[in-house]
Structures are given as structure tokens and as C-alpha cells.
Amino acid sequence: MQMGTCKALLSYLFAGLLIGAGCALYPLGWDSEEVQQTCGYISGQFDLGKCEIGWAYYCTGAGAATAILLCTWLACFSGKKQKQYPY
16 A cells, blocks of 8 residues: 555544544533523433434534545555556
């Protein structure tokens, strides 16, 4: 594996992990005063009360999984030499 390929692989992996960590940590803020005023005072960490999670949160999670799996896998093969054709 070439050095440039290794850097790309690690950067895609790191980016996917950061996005995934952001999605995992996002519900920790649901017990704030602003969220409780909006979603009802029964809301807490990992419990939104009367509110619902929108489609953007799920798309972000899918993007993180794509960055970790697909982009990292594609970066593994980007440094391979291609066949030289005579034409």
C-alpha cells in the first residue's frame, strides 16, 4: 500500500468515527432547559419526551457508516497499479 493511500484510508476512517461519535453524543444534550421547554419536562438524556428525531439524524448516521465502511474500503484499492494496455 502506498503512503498516499494509507493517508486517505486513515482520513476516511477518522472522519467516519468523528461523525459517528457526534451522532452518539448528540442525545446527551436532550436534558437541557431549552429541550425540556420545547419537548416537555419529561425529556432527558436519550429520551426526547414529546419530540421526535428527524430524518437528518438518520441520514447523518448512514453517512458515518458509509464513510467508515465504503470509503475506507475504496481507499484500500485506490493505490493498486492498473494493467497497462498496448493501445
